[in-house]
Amino acid sequence: MKLKVARGYSKDASSYQIYEVPEKPGSTILDALLYVHDNQDDTLGFRYSCRGAVCGSCGMLINRVPRLACRTQLASMLLPESRHLVPSISIPEGGFELGREVLIEPLPNLERQKDLMVDMTPFFKAYKAISPFLLEKEGSEHFMPQPTVRELERYTNCVLCAVCFSSCPINGKELDYLGPAALAKLYRFIIDPRDAQRSMRLEKGNSTTGWWGCQFHANCAYVCPKGVTPNYAIAKARKMIRERTVAISKEDS
Ligand code: SF4
Ligand code: FES
Incomplete structure (x- = not known):
């Protein structure tokens, strides 16, 4: 061959x-x-x-x-x-x-x-920018419901190979776009009930270099060797932002 x-x-x-x-x-x-x-x-x-x-x-x-x-x-x-x-x-x-x-x-x-x-620096720069570690809440125990554990597992399988980053047409054009792996990891901490900075994290991706830069080509989910679905995480985060905006406008009116 x-x-x-x-x-x-x-x-x-x-x-x-x-x-x-x-x-x-x-x-x-x-x-x-x-x-x-x-x-x-x-x-x-x-x-x-x-x-x-x-x-x-x-x-x-x-x-x-x-x-x-x-x-x-x-x-x-x-x-x-x-x-x-x-x-x-x-x-x-x-x-x-x-x-x-x-x-x-x-x-x-x-x-x-x-x-x-290849030089993986841009991939890890984006990864580092989302603070990829638990910012733990005070207290000794945090209850984690089973559906949350299952949803978290979908993202914790990532092995940081940058295969998704390389397949993404947006990463090919926009140097500052965080990319699928970093955004999936950001979402992973937003849904983690042990994290103390969940709303700060949602806001962190609230720009065109974050949640709103994605055009849902879904190459990332297709190529990921570990079954991670960054496009799904991005869609869920956008939904959270929309719901938060509606809740704030209701409070104001
Ligand atoms: S392709 Fe999958 S495993 Fe590799 S960095 Fe992206 S999300 Fe992680
Ligand atoms: S050699 Fe480790 S992922 Fe392929």
Whole structure:
């Protein structure tokens, strides 16, 4: 099987190298890259750590869809996609022969460092901006109802891989947009009954770089390898803001 891998340091992936890798049942894209690294070319740059979709470091653009390399089966990349991303300026379509080769490029919307490695600074800057930790209420115990636990779990599974950030057409255009992962995390603290700053957090996203910047393309939910649904979180936060505005206007009248 052929891998068509983007090589180089420039912002745009325009130089590619072809590698032949063996087709083994159960092989992932990460296994194939490790095979190349060990047997053909140890100058190929890519990141990984856990090999089990936990560390979030092996995100890359595979057949023009952002994915985790350790979670993506090589054989499945020879088949047509069942769904398609909403096009964005940073992810062009095509560029490979489906069924004959797998195209592997660095994640879009982030500066390339080398080959398949990108600088994650803008992603973590947005993440840091939402204070991604519990601002705990005073008191010893906080009751957490089961439906809240279940809703929280939907967001706590995030492994900070930036795959959603790279798939988002808004992140591709607006440098200051917080992006799907940071907004999902912000919402996660808004619904946490242990947090003391829930209304401050709702307000934190109340701008066009937050809740109101999203255009609900839903690429984020489609590509997320952990089943996180940032678009749903954003819709719920917008609803909370609308309800809060209605409540305030009723009080005033
Ligand atoms: S929300 Fe999903 S895609 Fe986005 S950073 Fe978290 S795990 Fe990765
Ligand atoms: S190597 Fe850790 S998520 Fe893929």
